[in-house]
Each structure stands twice: as C-alpha cells, then as structure tokens.
Amino acid sequence: MLFKPRVTISLAVYAAAQIFSSCGLVHASVSENTSQQVLKQHDQEIFKDNNNNVENGPASSVETMSRGRPFYAIAHHVLDRAGVDAALKHGANAIEIDFMAWKQGAGPPNWWADHDGHEFSTGDKAEVILEHIATKRRQGGNVVFVWFDIKNANLCDPNDQTWYKCSVHHLQDLARKYLIPSGVRVLYGTNSDNDIKAGSLAKLISRGPLHPFEAIDIDGDYENVAAMFRKYGSSLSTTQRVMSKGLFNWRLDRAPILLEIKKATFSNLFGRSFAWTSINDSNDEDMMRQLIDDSRADGLIYGGILEYQDGPLSKAPIERLKRVVSTLNVHFAQAGDAKPW
Incomplete structure (x- = not known):
C-alpha cells in the first residue's frame, strides 16, 4: 500500500453508476407496484400468531408510547474526519465506516477507513477517525453508535503478535479505547457468510x-441470518444481535428488502434491524x-x-428522511438517552 493522496471515484465511473441506477429505476418502479402485493401475500404465512403477531408488533415501552420509537439515520461510507463532521452537521445520529486491514505499506500493519482496498482508496487511519468521533461526542455531538463495516476481518491472526495490529x-x-469510554456504542459488521465461516x-x-x-450485525435474508447467529453467535444476547438487508440503491430490490426487514423485526430474534441504502434519488420517500x-x-x-x-x-437523502420521520411515530434517537443495545 502506498500513501498517496486519496482520489474518489472518477467522474466517468460515477456517471456510469448513475446511469446504471437510473436504468434500474425502471425495474424499481415495477417492483414498487408489486411490493405491497408481495408483502400481503407472505404476511399470513410468515407472521403466524406465536404471541408475536404483526398487528401487535414488538412490545411497547413508555418511550414508544410517548415519543414514538427511537430511530437512527446512519451516514454511509464515512472515511475521514471531514466526513464525520459533515454527517453530524447534516443530522446523522450514527455513522457507518468501512474498515480494511493492511499488512504492507510505508508503516506497520494496521487498520484504515477504506472501502475499496487499493492504494488510492484509504481514508483516515482507524485510530485517527475513531479518536475524532470520541472527541466530537464529548463535545456534545449526537453520535449514538458507529457501525464498523469490516471488510477483511480474517486477514491477520490475532494470536500472531507480528500481525496483531491488522487483526480484528x-x-x-x-x-x-476511544468510542465506548466516550459513550458511543459499536456495531461490528461481519461482511459476508464466508467471512463468518472463516472465523x-x-x-x-x-x-x-x-x-x-x-453488538454484531449479519447482513442478508432473515432465515439465513437467523441460522448464522444460531450456529456462530449463540452466546450473544438477543439485544446484541442485529440484522441488516439492502442494496446500494434499495429501490432496485424493494420488495425483498421490505419483506426481510419485516420478518426480522417481528421474529423477536434480533435487537435491531437496519436497511440500506438511500442514495440521491428523489423518489424513495415512499420506501x-x-x-x-x-x-x-x-x-x-x-x-x-x-x-x-x-x-x-x-x-x-437525510433531508428526505427527516421529512418522512416527521410524519411518523418515531423520533431521531439522542446520544446519552438512546440504548440501541
């Protein structure tokens, strides 16, 4: 790994991504027309009355009855301190960071905020960005939790001191060291089933x-995520099990995301369920x-x-999310009061 100035995706690549997304909206519009039908078709089969039916939903709390459920706007793909500051400025109350371990480079092995894993893609060193978040929280920043999207948790063996600093x-x-003492909670994302099976x-x-x-998140469909937690995370409390489901533009996979999140929520097998990702697409408020x-x-x-x-x-996207939240029985969770797990 060479320490060169980080560059973002080229305009050509970004334009291609936007074109792909736009073309996919044709599929999304069809999916939107059928998603409610799909959900209705499966509801009776999936949400049978096991003292946990859809109509009643999860047990209510005093907070739920008075202010609505606490809700989290999670800033996507934050890679440096400037991104942290922007997310808090925009109103995020949680931050998702991609982390990648590097064995080689100008310095010793370590972790970096990095999504793509090439020499131009690294953001801040993990220690730098986490210390910055802790400082922002101590200064009053509304950071409830940080979601670690761990890209290569198995790269380095934690039992080998030579490579300990690139181990999970x-x-x-x-x-x-930084987040928990400052009151910021942590969600570890396990990246893939293959990574989980590898340890x-x-x-x-x-x-x-x-x-x-x-807490620990596993991403995917409800049945598979539940099975993975049973096999590899049975020692975890329910509150520390999180399920997520999504796509880079969630409108391209609308019905499955809506359905799988609903199944997760009403299973009572997980403490939280999260969906991803709302991009710069003005037509996703209904979703x-x-x-x-x-x-x-x-x-x-x-x-x-x-x-x-x-x-x-x-x-x-967060401006749209604020509009939607203002019309529903939920509120943006506040650090210090919120207990997601």
Missing part, C-alpha cells in the same frame, strides 16, 4: 462476552415510509455512491 482484535481494542464473528467474541455497548412504518426498521443507511462529503449527494 486490534480494531476492537480501538473501539474500546470473523468468532474472533470478535473469542476474548469473552461483548461489552454491553457492542422510507414503508420501511419505518410497516417493516418497522430501526434505522436506515443513507448517502451517495461516493464517500460521505458535505455536499448534496450525501445531504439530500
């Missing part, structure tokens, strides 16, 4: 029970509303295809 144990050490989830819990401020009000998602990831910046591609 070191990344967990940083979370416990990524096991490594996160190999040193004993998670801290109460820590936001359905995810929150019908599927009962606890939070939504939003942001552009590029890394999070203080610009319209990152800001526009």
Whole structure:
C-alpha cells in the first residue's frame, strides 16, 4: 500500500453508476407496484400468531408510547474526519465506516477507513477517525453508535503478535479505547457468510462476552441470518444481535428488502434491524415510509455512491428522511438517552 493522496471515484465511473441506477429505476418502479402485493401475500404465512403477531408488533415501552420509537439515520461510507463532521452537521445520529486491514505499506500493519482496498482508496487511519468521533461526542455531538463495516476481518491472526495490529482484535481494542469510554456504542459488521465461516464473528467474541455497548450485525435474508447467529453467535444476547438487508440503491430490490426487514423485526430474534441504502434519488420517500412504518426498521443507511462529503449527494437523502420521520411515530434517537443495545 502506498500513501498517496486519496482520489474518489472518477467522474466517468460515477456517471456510469448513475446511469446504471437510473436504468434500474425502471425495474424499481415495477417492483414498487408489486411490493405491497408481495408483502400481503407472505404476511399470513410468515407472521403466524406465536404471541408475536404483526398487528401487535414488538412490545411497547413508555418511550414508544410517548415519543414514538427511537430511530437512527446512519451516514454511509464515512472515511475521514471531514466526513464525520459533515454527517453530524447534516443530522446523522450514527455513522457507518468501512474498515480494511493492511499488512504492507510505508508503516506497520494496521487498520484504515477504506472501502475499496487499493492504494488510492484509504481514508483516515482507524485510530485517527475513531479518536475524532470520541472527541466530537464529548463535545456534545449526537453520535449514538458507529457501525464498523469490516471488510477483511480474517486477514491477520490475532494470536500472531507480528500481525496483531491488522487483526480484528486490534480494531476492537480501538473501539474500546476511544468510542465506548466516550459513550458511543459499536456495531461490528461481519461482511459476508464466508467471512463468518472463516472465523470473523468468532474472533470478535473469542476474548469473552461483548461489552454491553457492542453488538454484531449479519447482513442478508432473515432465515439465513437467523441460522448464522444460531450456529456462530449463540452466546450473544438477543439485544446484541442485529440484522441488516439492502442494496446500494434499495429501490432496485424493494420488495425483498421490505419483506426481510419485516420478518426480522417481528421474529423477536434480533435487537435491531437496519436497511440500506438511500442514495440521491428523489423518489424513495415512499420506501422510507414503508420501511419505518410497516417493516418497522430501526434505522436506515443513507448517502451517495461516493464517500460521505458535505455536499448534496450525501445531504439530500437525510433531508428526505427527516421529512418522512416527521410524519411518523418515531423520533431521531439522542446520544446519552438512546440504548440501541
């Protein structure tokens, strides 16, 4: 890995992505027309009355009855301190960071905020961005949790001291050194089923029970995620199990996302369920509303295809989300009061 100035996706690549997204909207519009039909068709089969039916939903709390459910606007693809500052400025109350371990480079092995894994894609060093978030929280910033999207948790063996700093144990050490003492909670994303089978989830819990401020997310369809937690995370409490489901532009996979999040929510097998991703697409407010009000998602990831910046591609989705939230029985969770797990 060479330490060169980071460059974002080229205009050509970005334009191609936007064209692909726009073309996909034809599919999305068809999916929108059928999503409610699909949900209705499956509801009776999936949500049978096991003291947990759809009409009643999860048990209510005093907070739910008075202010509505706490809700999380999760800033997508944050890679540096400027992205953190922009997300908080826009109103995010949670931050998603892609983390990648590097064995080689100008410095010793370590973790970086990095989505793509090439020499131009790295953002801040993990320790730098996490310390910055902790500082912002101590200064009053509304950061409830940070979602670690861990890209290569199995790259380095935590039992080999030569490579300890690129092991997932070191990344967990940083979370416990900076975030948790400042009151910021942590969600570890396990990236893929193959990573979990190779030991990524096991490594996160190999040193004993998670801290109460820590939880683990598995992404995918409800049945598979439930099975993965049963096999690899049975020691985790329900509150520390999180399920997510999504696509880079969620409108391209509308019905399955709505359905799988709903199944997760009403299964009572998970503490939280999150959906992703709302991009700079002005036609997704109805999906936001359905995810929150019908599927009962606890939070939504939003942001552009590029890394999070203080610009319209990152800001526009959360402005739409604010409008939707203002019409529903939910409220944006506040750090210090919120307890997502």
